[in-house]
Amino acid sequence: MSDDIHAADGRIIGARAQATRRKLLDATAKLLTEQGILDLRVVDISREIGTSPATFYHYFNDVDEAILELASEATEDEKPLVDHLKPGWTEADGLRRAGEFVDAYMTFWDTHHAVLRVRNLKAEEGDRHFRKVRTEANLLLMDSLQDMIREGVAAGRLPKSLDPFTTAAAVVAMCERLLGYQPEMAKRGSSKSTIRDTLATLIFGIITGHV
């Protein structure tokens, strides 16, 4: 296996082409954030970097392929979050640690929300590639979460009817979607820090069984 960067036709590309490809990815991310997937046009992406649609198709077979790569890049940024999820949260420091995780997760989400939304939509609609990327990203966190939950179940702090894998998925699910609600909740009086504190309390409770 190789980390070489390829054009759409599979050939390895040089420095200039890599720069063009990178600019196209950045432009895709920018327009995805500004306009959303439903109004994303290849013409616009190309125009954004002063080139023609044909150039885009040199590097990607279609828009999905570019977004998929952005989603993989997002997964890279998600990896450091695992550091916050090591077993051993205590009743005394667990809430603080949960808060630190939530802070890191919120920053991650702010950076990548546009791409992650599309990743999740396409995954839910059954696209194989997007499913794979999403699963890989989720398993990063879920592996750690599962260990912590198992620990809690073993220690009798958590009910045996909690399936560790499913519970881990539920925690990730809660994080993801609650942040999607954020702008609306702000209008109804829930500030970012309220969301942060509540989310931290919930995660702390679910994972450790402490109240």
Place this chain on the structure above:
Amino acid sequence: MSDDIHAADGRIIGARAQATRRKLLDATAKLLTEQGILDLRVVDISREIGTSPATFYHYFNDVDEAILELASEATEDEKPLVDHLKPGWTEADGLRRAGEFVDAYMTFWDTHHAVLRVRNLKAEEGDRHFRKVRTEANLLLMDSLQDMIREGVAAGRLPKSLDPFTTAAAVVAMCERLLGYQPEMAKRGSSKSTIRDTLATLIFGIITGHV
């Protein structure tokens, strides 16, 4: 205010037209489920009921308008779920009640997932109309959930650092997204009933503070 059904130009329509409009809505829902929003074409919707694109545009200014109406219809189906969320869950019967709520929610989700996904995407991307429909739907459940959570906080079963509104949002968030993961989790060994039981346990715990 009136419940009359209008064409795209605002005129009230008769019985035949209402039937056509209904067929268009059903076809839209069907194709949305089968192909997803990104491949949804007005030509296909029209062809599905053996008519021309022009007919579609008689009744809806664009595809969004049709989906928005489907989303409103989904909200109607969500209303009965509130019955499951009345305060007074006890340590003895709470888990069973939570399970009944989850069952009802899963059925609701199965019926409307394709439309709800698009509703959520458009809402998250900032569309005013979809935001409104989503908020209204969520508030249905959240109003009841908030009451139950307040009760728990007042009784000292839940920590004061839980903001009732945000916690209610978190519960709804968890339900929504976890069901989006369902097909993938099935592949990894989490059956529908495992998800059901875990979700019920979590909701019971979050709402009542009992373990």
Place this chain on the structure above:
DNA sequence: ACGGATTCTGACTGGCCGTCAGATTTTCGG
């Protein structure tokens, strides 16, 4: 069965997608 109102559609314009042949720029041996 006639006339007006309602409902439906053929046909068209304009715009974006995705392709390809060839133009432009870079690289490199000599």
Place this chain on the structure above:
DNA sequence: CCGAAAATCTGACGGCCAGTCAGAATCCGT
């Protein structure tokens, strides 16, 4: 520094779909 080969980029085009409109088809009351 030159010229040719390789790498990169793009103008222009066919095809498909969105959305519009004038007028055709159907329905309904009398």
